[in-house]
């Protein structure tokens with residue numbers, strides 16, 4: 001179907017990773033048509049301003065850390081810093097110079113039309129794109145994501161602070177940067193800014209880093225960041241900001257003169273500020289009010305990803321606020337796409353694949369700081385809050401496999417067990433390169449594998465996965 005058409009089976013507003021998946025799954029293997037409406041770049045936040053550039057910036061410092069802890073290699077590396085120009089050039093290779101033509105080609109090859117412009121609902125199954133009206137025969141999917149929130153602190157917005165887009169698309173490294181926030185973006189960005197040579201001061205409103213994770217994860221990450229030179233101010237209140245000559249110098253460039261930040265009555269001077277204070281759903285200018293729905297909030301959905309009981313309207317990914325991560329959004333996109341296809345073909349929705357059940361307590365995430373924090377499911381605190389009869393087993397990650405990875409390998413692992421069902425409801429691993437450990441925990445958790453059965457899932461020797469055996473042994477010791 002040509003992009004000039006005004007009628008499609010499925011219209012997706014927002015061409016991020018999640019919208020792409022929803023469109024693909026809704027039409028694949030059929031003669032249905034789909035359009036993605038995108039007002040910026042097809043590929044969305046993740047491809048150009050979030051996951052891809054951030055991980056491209058983080059990987060070199062991880063490799064350098066490993067090298068510095070590996071006899072035979074550390075002598076070659078010495079105390080040389082990273083080659084910042086090479087690191088930024090590799091980041092550019094992942095963001096394609098903010099050119100989305102390869103993603104547009106992918107969409108077209110999947111039979112999806114790309115309509116450029118701002119999409120807005122105007123009524124049932126109708127979408128206006130900059131004055132042009134599109135009609136959907138089956139479904140409209142909202143996949144508009146989020147934007148960075150900038151708090152209303154006096155002087156902050158006028159100072160033109162960096163947001164996550166500047167940090168991931170960094171072109172000039174500030175001598176000293178103040179990072180507002182202690183969450184995922186703040187800790188990851190602090191890691192790559194330190195590795196590029198910046199002095200980093202983190203101003204954190206709460207009493208720990210990564211407040212949504214197990215407390216030991218935030219503590220270990222704080223120690224690792226401090227070891228690399230970061231200053232971390234906890235329970236800190238940013239009262240005001242002032243800057244001389246704030247300037248629109250472009251994304252990732254220093255936005256003017258020195259910045260003064262008053263924190264708990266004391267002034268700090270930095271060359272730039274990064275605001276990493278959470279996200280705002282992109283639902284304010286989507287025409288939701290034409291359907292009597294509230295604008296500017298996360299859009300509530302059921303497990304089919306339908307909005308407000310309307311079988312033709314879906315919201316997937318960050319904009320529904322259920323699990324704001326690329327892999328979870330793409331999963332929702334697959335579920336919504338399958339639901340749309342089944343309804344279009346008159347099939348029953350009576351199968352697990354038509355419900356996004358993993359959003360409820362089965363969400364995995366990896367945070368990439370000097371230590372990786374890989375987790376799935378509930379923290380101990382959340383499990384107790386849900387009334388689960390919780391048992392905790394925790395161990396330092398000191399197993400034969402991990403000691404071979406590098407010298408000075410350290411970290412911690414913890415399982416949250418539901419005593420009643422003898423299954424895992426949460427797991428957290430913290431340490432260098434532990435990201436790949438989490439999928440085993442996800443499989444055990446989603447499959448509700450009992451701890452008794454897990455005893456027979458034998459980890460290979462010598463791998464970091466031996467931590468599983470140590471955790472199960474610790475549990476037996478506690479039991480008997």
Ligand SMILES: Cc1cc2nc3c(=O)[nH]c(=O)nc-3n(C[C@H](O)[C@H](O)[C@H](O)COP(=O)(O)OP(=O)(O)OC[C@H]3O[C@@H](n4cnc5c(N)ncnc54)[C@H](O)[C@@H]3O)c2cc1C
Nearest residue numbers: 014016018039044045050051119144145317318324325326
């Ligand atoms: C710095 C950073 C690093 C991150 N790293 C990770 C990571 O490592 N792993 C991970 O899982 N998650 C990560 N995330 C989260 C991840 O980026 C999001 O979960 C993901 O991008 C959500 O995808 P989405 O398609 O829902 O939204 P988005 O990627 O935000 O895409 C939405 C798209 O909709 C378009 N749009 C919005 N409104 C309209 C409209 N009205 N009309 C037309 N187009 C519109 C936007 O231009 C955009 O292209 C990170 C986030 C940040 C900020």
Ligand SMILES: NC(=O)c1ccc[n+]([C@@H]2O[C@H](COP(=O)([O-])OP(=O)(O)OC[C@H]3O[C@@H](n4cnc5c(N)ncnc54)[C@H](O)[C@@H]3O)[C@@H](O)[C@H]2O)c1
Nearest residue numbers: 151181182183184185186205276277278279324366367368
């Ligand atoms: N590796 C990954 O999976 C990854 C990486 C980056 C981002 N993300 C996702 O992106 C999203 C956004 O991350 P984020 O770090 O912006 O959000 P976040 O919710 O993780 O952290 C926000 C931080 O800002 C602080 N804050 C909020 N309002 C404030 C205010 N008014 N003044 C001072 N501090 C304030 C909070 O206390 C918290 O420390 C998250 O959902 C995250 O899951 C994921």
